[in-house]
Amino acid sequence: MLEGSLKDFTLDEVLQIISMGEKTGRLILKGETPFGKKEGAIFFERGQVKDAETEQYRGEPAVVDLLSIKEGYFKFVPEDVSHIKQSINKSIPDLVLLATSKLDEWDRIKNKISSVDSVFKLSSDGIPERIHLTPTQWRIISLLSKGLTIRQIALKLNMTVIDVSKDVYGLVALKIVREVGQKDAEGKRFVKRRGASRNFIIRLIERLKRV
Amino acid sequence: MNRYKIVISGPFAAGKTTFINTVTEIDPVNTEAKTTHTNEAGIKDSTTVAMDFGRITLDGENVLHIFGTPGQFRFNYMWSILGKDALGIIVVVDSGEKDKFDEARDMINFFRVKTDAPLVVALNQFENKNGLTEDEARKLLGLPNKIPIISCDARNKESVKHVLLELLRLILARGDTY
Ligand SMILES: Nc1nc2c(ncn2[C@@H]2O[C@H](COP(=O)(O)OP(=O)(O)O)[C@@H](O)[C@H]2O)c(=O)[nH]1
Numbered sequence A: 001m002l003e004g005s006l007k008d009f010t011l012d013e014v015l016q017i018i019s020m021g022e023k024t025g026r027l028i029l030k031g032e033t034p035f036g037k038k039e040g041a042i043f044f045e046r047g048q049v050k051d052a053e054t055e056q057y058r059g060e061p062a063v064v065d066l067l068s069i070k071e072g073y074f075k076f077v078p079e080d081v082s083h084i085k086q087s088i089n090k091s092i093p094d095l096v097l098l099a100t101s102k103l104d105e106w107d108r109i110k111n112k113i114s115s116v117d118s119v120f121k122l123s124s125d126g127i128p129e130r131i132h133l134t135p136t137q138w139r140i141i142s143l144l145s146k147g148l149t150i151r152q153i154a155l156k157l158n159m160t161v162i163d164v165s166k167d168v169y170g171l172v173a174l175k176i177v178r179e180v181g182q183k184d185a186e187g188k189r190f191v192k193r194r195g196a197s198r199n200f201i202i203r204l205i206e207r208l209k210r211v
Numbered sequence B: 001m002n003r004y005k006i007v008i009s010g011p012f013a014a015g016k017t018t019f020i021n022t023v024t025e026i027d028p029v030n031t032e033a034k035t036t037h038t039n040e041a042g043i044k045d046s047t048t049v050a051m052d053f054g055r056i057t058l059d060g061e062n063v064l065h066i067f068g069t070p071g072q073f074r075f076n077y078m079w080s081i082l083g084k085d086a087l088g089i090i091v092v093v094d095s096g097e098k099d100k101f102d103e104a105r106d107m108i109n110f111f112r113v114k115t116d117a118p119l120v121v122a123l124n125q126f127e128n129k130n131g132l133t134e135d136e137a138r139k140l141l142g143l144p145n146k147i148p149i150i151s152c153d154a155r156n157k158e159s160v161k162h163v164l165l166e167l168l169r170l171i172l173a174r175g176d177t178y
C-alpha cells in the first residue's frame, strides 16, 4: 500500500510508481482541483488504467477530473480488479495530457511558472546577443531582476497577471531568467526556493561521506 | 518537510535500478515492517512500491528522493515532470554498449533542454565488458566539458557515492542554493 499527501508525492510521481511497478489495484484520490473538490478512484491492471469513477462520472471523464487534483490525499490499495469492466484504453501519459488540456490557458501557464508570487533571477549566461525582445519584456526583465514577483509586476505595469505570466514563461523558456523562489501573497516574506538550501546539500554531502 | 529530488535516467539495462538500490536507505527486507507506521516522509512504503525509488533521509525535516525514469516512456510527459523540479540528474550509461550511446545522448539532450538542473553522466563499467574510457565516451556522446562524466560500478556503494557527491558539488557550485 502506498499512501500519503500530494504534498509529499505529486500525482504524476504516484502514477509513475504504479505504472513502472505494473501494479494492479485501486488508487483512491481526494482533493482540490480548479473545478472544485473531487473524490474518486482509478483502477489499474498491471500498471495500465482500466476504469475510474467519481461521484459524477465513470470512465475517462472521471480520470480527467481526478488527474486535475493538485492538492489532496492519495492511497493505492493493491487488489484484484478482474471483475471491473475495462472502460479506458488510453495510456497514462495520454490521460495526463487530456487532464492538462482541460485546464484553461491560465492554468497551463500557471503550471509552467509554478506561482504568480514566484521570484526570478537573471541566468548567469546573460541575455543572448541577437535575441529580439519587446519593450515590455525588457521592462519585465528589469523588474524581475530587482526581485519583484509576477503579481507585483502586473500591478506596476498595469497588466494582467496572465499577460505578465506569459511573457515570463517565454523568458524562462529562453533561459534568460530562472525561478529561484516565491514570496508570500503580500510580496514580503520569502517562503520557498526551488533550489535546495546550501546547508541541506552540505549536510547531505557530509552524510554520504560517512555512509 | 523539505523533499528534494534527484532523477536517475539512462538506457535500458544501463544499471539505473542497481544504482538506486545501492544507495537507498530503504531496505527491502524491512519495508514490510514499516507499513504499519508512517515514516519521516509521511509515506507508508512496502515492498509493493519499492520500485525505482530510493530515499536518503537527512533528518525529520529534510529528505532526498531518488527517482528512476521508466524506459518505456521515452521522452514523454512523465519525463518532463520528473525532471522539472529535480535538484540534479544522473544519466547512467553502460560503457560497453556502444549501440546505446545514441539513445543516451538523446536522453542527456532531453534533460538539458527541459530542465536547468545540473547533470552528470555515470559511465557504468561492467567488469567483463571492454568498456570505453571517460574520454572516449565523452566524444561519442558529444558531451560538453562542463558536464562531468564519471566511471562507476553501479553495484558498489563507494562508487555510487562518488557520483552522487560529484552531482551535489555541481549543485553547490552553480549557486542556485540559498
Ligand atoms: N557486472 C556488473 N553488472 C551490473 C552493473 N550494474 C548493473 N548490473 C547488472 O546489469 C543488469 C541491468 O541492470 P539494471 O540496474 O536492472 O538496469 P536498468 O534497466 O538501467 O535499471 C542487472 O542484471 C544488474 O545486476 C555493474 O556495474 N557491473
Ligand SMILES: [Mg+2]
Pocket (backbone or CB within 6 Å): B016, B017, B018, B052
Ligand atoms: Mg530498471
